[in-house]
Amino acid sequence: TQMTQSPSSLSASVGDRVTITCRASQGSGYYLNWYQQKPGKPPRILIHAASTLDSGVPSRFSGGGSGTHFTLTISSLQAEDFATYYCQQTFSLPYTFGQGTRLEI
């Protein structure tokens, strides 16, 4: 299953609301995860099963969608949110990631 994120990069400011989209080439149910990665660090799970925030993830993050169209929304950007975000489908093997969305100041 090919995962396509848009946009590939995004410039925003602290306090902005941003939405990142992830589209699957085949239906993936709600088996969609979102990860955040900062330079030089491993990824961190943010959201699993399309909309469930992982433990400790701030409530300004939210996820939605099902099937082939998914979204990650950050309601009010904070300085620590500037990073690269990846979606990943775990509906069918091999599990696949999107190409990433770089969120820049």
Add this chain to the structure above:
Amino acid sequence: EEQVVESGGGLVQPGGSLRLSCAASGFTFWRFWMAWVRQPPGKGLEWVANIKEDGSQMSYGDSVKGRFTISRDNAENSVYLEMNSLRAEDTAVYYCAREFFNHREASYYMDVWGKGTTVAVSS
């Protein structure tokens, strides 16, 4: 603390082989699927392979199928990635990760990641 630590990366010539190791601690290793994910320099994440709790089932990404082999030793709390016929495009940071199964959601996600080990394929 739940953690995984990768080792075994290095510089290898095209066509060569390398074996990566991942040592887990702080959790009951044999209860979890484990996976390898890689990231070429300046690029995105690529899921490489995973292995079932008891080692009876493995899956691979299309770009490594037939060249890479994932295995595990539950007595040693370790998972391995044997990489053969290496190519320049295999150059990447290789991450080991735990694939957690959430029973309520019936979904998998990677919740424990190592810091990665770097593989460089070059003559």
